[in-house]
Amino acid sequence: MPTKYLRSLLLVLMTLLAAPAVAQSPQPAPAPAAAKAPPAPLTAADYGRLPFIAMPRISPDGTLLSGLINVGGEQVIAILNLFNNADNPVYLKVPDGTQISYIRWVNKDNILVGAYALLPVQGDRWTVSRLFAVNRVSKKVTRLMWDQNGQGSSALWTASDGSPNILMEVQNSIYLGEDFWPAVYKVDVESGKRTLVVKGRTDVMDWYADGAGNVRVGVAYTEASRKFRLVYRGPEGGLFKTIDAADSRKQEVLTRPFLIVPGSSRAMVMRDNEQGLTAIYEVDLATQQDVRTVFTAPEGSEVDDVRVSEDGATLLGVSYSGKTSGVVWFDPPLDGVQKAIGQSVPDKRAHIVSMSADRSRMLIVIDRADSPGALYFFDINGSKMQRVAIFNEKLGSKPLNPVKLVRYKARDGLEIEAVLTLPKDRAAKNLPIVMLPHGGPWAQDTLDYDYWAQFIASRGYVVLQPNFRGSTGYGTEFMRKGEGQMGLAMQDDITDGLGWAVKEGLADPKRACIVGASYGGYAAMWGIAKEPDLYRCAVSIAGVSNLRREVNDFGDALLGGKYKDDWKRMSPDFTAISPINAIPRIKAPLLLIHGKKDITVDYVQSESMYGKMRAAGKQVELVPLPLADHHFRREADRVLLLSSIEVFLAKHNPADPLPTR
Numbered sequence: 001m002p003t004k005y006l007r008s009l010l011l012v013l014m015t016l017l018a019a020p021a022v023a024q025s026p027q028p029a030p031a032p033a034a035a036k037a038p039p040a041p042l043t044a045a046d047y048g049r050l051p052f053i054a055m056p057r058i059s060p061d062g063t064l065l066s067g068l069i070n071v072g073g074e075q076v077i078a079i080l081n082l083f084n085n086a087d088n089p090v091y092l093k094v095p096d097g098t099q100i101s102y103i104r105w106v107n108k109d110n111i112l113v114g115a116y117a118l119l120p121v122q123g124d125r126w127t128v129s130r131l132f133a134v135n136r137v138s139k140k141v142t143r144l145m146w147d148q149n150g151q152g153s154s155a156l157w158t159a160s161d162g163s164p165n166i167l168m169e170v171q172n173s174i175y176l177g178e179d180f181w182p183a184v185y186k187v188d189v190e191s192g193k194r195t196l197v198v199k200g201r202t203d204v205m206d207w208y209a210d211g212a213g214n215v216r217v218g219v220a221y222t223e224a225s226r227k228f229r230l231v232y233r234g235p236e237g238g239l240f241k242t243i244d245a246a247d248s249r250k251q252e253v254l255t256r257p258f259l260i261v262p263g264s265s266r267a268m269v270m271r272d273n274e275q276g277l278t279a280i281y282e283v284d285l286a287t288q289q290d291v292r293t294v295f296t297a298p299e300g301s302e303v304d305d306v307r308v309s310e311d312g313a314t315l316l317g318v319s320y321s322g323k324t325s326g327v328v329w330f331d332p333p334l335d336g337v338q339k340a341i342g343q344s345v346p347d348k349r350a351h352i353v354s355m356s357a358d359r360s361r362m363l364i365v366i367d368r369a370d371s372p373g374a375l376y377f378f379d380i381n382g383s384k385m386q387r388v389a390i391f392n393e394k395l396g397s398k399p400l401n402p403v404k405l406v407r408y409k410a411r412d413g414l415e416i417e418a419v420l421t422l423p424k425d426r427a428a429k430n431l432p433i434v435m436l437p438h439g440g441p442w443a444q445d446t447l448d449y450d451y452w453a454q455f456i457a458s459r460g461y462v463v464l465q466p467n468f469r470g471s472t473g474y475g476t477e478f479m480r481k482g483e484g485q486m487g488l489a490m491q492d493d494i495t496d497g498l499g500w501a502v503k504e505g506l507a508d509p510k511r512a513c514i515v516g517a518s519y520g521g522y523a524a525m526w527g528i529a530k531e532p533d534l535y536r537c538a539v540s541i542a543g544v545s546n547l548r549r550e551v552n553d554f555g556d557a558l559l560g561g562k563y564k565d566d567w568k569r570m571s572p573d574f575t576a577i578s579p580i581n582a583i584p585r586i587k588a589p590l591l592l593i594h595g596k597k598d599i600t601v602d603y604v605q606s607e608s609m610y611g612k613m614r615a616a617g618k619q620v621e622l623v624p625l626p627l628a629d630h631h632f633r634r635e636a637d638r639v640l641l642l643s644s645i646e647v648f649l650a651k652h653n654p655a656d657p658l659p660t661r
Contacts, residue, residue: 044646046394047455048638050075053389055100056375058082058354060162060310061108062361064136065388068100073635077103077113079136082377082388090136097597099629101129104155107162110135110189112155118599121174126151127599131168133189142192145185148172156184157209160311160357164190167197167215169207182207184215201240204231210260211313217257217267217285223561228254232285235263243288248562251480257285259308259315266291268315270303276476277302280318298324302475310357321446321473323417327351333380334359341366348373363388369403369447370421370454371395400424401457403447408500410469410493414481417474418497419445419465421457422506425658432511432655433462433501435527435535437494439518441482441570444473455642456515460655462507468493470570486547486570487526487577494523495531510536513653515645517541518601518630525579525609528588537652539591539645542601542630545609546581547574580609589619591648593641595628621648 050070057066062082069078075094081087094100094115101114116129129152131144145153150171157167168187173179181200184207187193198207203220210216218240220229230244246252257267265286273279273296280294280303294315297303301322307329309316317329329335334352341350341364348368355362360380367373372391378384390397401424407417422428434456438445445465453463467473468490470482482490494514501507514535516524521543528538547567571577579586590613594606606622613620623644628637649655 042395042458044455044642045639046392047451047458048635048642049392049394050633050635050638051372051391052393053078053375053391055103056353056363056365056388057103057105057111058356058361058363058377059105059108060357062356062358062379064108065363066103066105066111068094068103070635075100075633077111077134079111079134090134090139092134092141096627097599099599099631099633104158106133106158106164106166106189109137110164112158112166112189114154121151126174129153131155133164135190140190142189144168144187144189144192145170145194150174150180150182152182156207156215157211157213157312158310159213160211164188165213167209167213168194172200178202181205184209186213201231203229206256208257208260209312210235210262211309211311212262214262216260219254219256221562226562226565230254230256234265234286243285249565255283257283258306259312260285262313268294268306270306272476277322278475279303280306280315295328297322298326300474301325302473304473307352309359310355316359321444322475325446331359337362337364337378337380367391367449368399369419369449370399370401371397372449372451373397400454403453405447406464406500408497410489410496412489414469414493416469416493416497417467419447419450419453419467420501420506421450421453421463421465423457423460423462423655426460426656428462428506430508431462431506432460432653433464433498433507433513434649435494435498435512435514436463436465437468437514437516437520437523438465438471439516439520440472441468441470441486441490441519442472442479443519444471446473451638452515452642456645456649459646459649460658461649462501464497464501464507466494466497483569484572487530491523491526491530494527495534498534511653513537513539513649515539515541516543519544521601522547522579525590526577526582528590529579529582529585532585532587535588537589537591537648539593539648540606540609541593541641542595542598543579543592543605543609544601545579545605547571547578580612583612583616583618586613586618589621589648589652591621591623591644593623593625593644595625595630595632595637597627598630600630 052070054068065080065082068075077092079090098115098117104112106112111134113132118125119128133142148170153170155166159165166187169182169184171182183200184198185194186197198215203222204218205221206219207215208217218231226248228246229242231240232243233240246254255269255271257269259268265284267285269281270278279296282291282294295318297320301320301324303318304321305319307317316331319327329338348366351365353363353365362378364376364378374390375388377386377388401421403421406420410416444467457463470490502509512535514524514527521540524538524540528535592606592610594603596603610622625637632638
């Protein structure tokens, strides 16, 4: 991007995003105004509001917006015109018990939606995935290959020529045999008509296409041996041949391409570098030799995501996280936009989340770790930028409670990074604290806006979110340090974070509680069992109380055996570290919150813990949410979740009253 253009763009952005004072002529001093009442404190309902939009995507021509829109406190699939309010929007209710995995544009008139649900199959419950398309003109919903009887289907490729064509891989049967392995079809999303492109091949569970829509790579998996194979054919077509293999029992990883260059044997892959951190390489699939190193993140960080062009042929940019985080664009115009916005809002973060086919129009999220932020539309050609929506109108865009990254040493010397949120308007000294471990456990807390942490901090608590060993984002070695340490060193890392906060003078050691969801819910329950005198209370949200049950329930996934292996590496004895088996040791009150529509962690996990706690005479409460899923995608459930936490903490670990002014 030319320097002159970049300067012009920067000037426009600074004008649009800043709020400069307007110079005025001196005026006589006004009469004293009556004192205004202080604004009412923000409530659980304010923090719990659903964002205006999730999964925002701009159409290929840059005029339409799709995503999950908040309508009446529930997410609905929507298509809106960015410039013409008179253009009738499309709203489509998400079926009960169904979760949306992605929304993408096929062409200027059609979106493709991926959905999944937990359904009864052969006397068991399986995770079943399906695709459907929505036409914004006719408002017609087209189910794509729902007449097939397999468990899953997914999209491999979308045409970039404006046609309504996609490639889908689809299982045709739930029974092991020729039709069990997914075949690839070319499908017209408007008519639903399909043409077979590649027949199913024994053991091949995933297919990959290049940017031109040619199926080039498959991933095969054999459950009995836990072995993966990569099969490949050249740009000229022909037979597939095995070019690589990996044994998951030996923790070998098959390197899969995320971009195959059309007309060549070259591909882009993400894999560990010599330091065990994810980097990007270009490889020759035919020879399995590296062509070049494309990108390595700064020391101590690793690549966590990539951005590929709409035609699937070009790597546009990468994001990375770890000791440092950031975004790098290889496309010069996008790099210019990113730098210009970064300079115009130095105290905030800007993310280009979606762009038109020609990359001239885009959607940009501008936010902070302490503010949910807003969504903007930007047109490079006209240097035109306008706000589409504030994500949470009640909270606005002003900073809430301050957030920063901190580091401390675990008892064995391992450095742990954590997200620290401090309550605004209170001195950060000797405050009650809430430990908030993340789910997963293969996940990571970062400097992203977190409405749970912000709400709890607003009630007067220090909130610490430790990325304990086993977390992602710090390389393979750090992640594997969690193996064999579930409930042991992984839990000690959380405890040591509390000790650090006390040593720093931030937290009162006698006023600590632990709150978490999913794996974090397990950590909350296990925390009060492993360290009975450490916490005054605990809150488990959709938590896992019985590990043996949980790690053997995968909705009958094809990789069920591998997943069981992964979990077994985390502990040699599930029974010994399951909270449901440690109830006699628990002293602190426990609050259990769980949605009955949860398809990730079964509601019975909380129900059973509640029953056994009550039978043992322990202090326990259960808040069942009849319509809530694992991610609390309904506003009413989010509000009840927060208000339940607020009441429970106030009862068992009350915060200091706000100082008078």
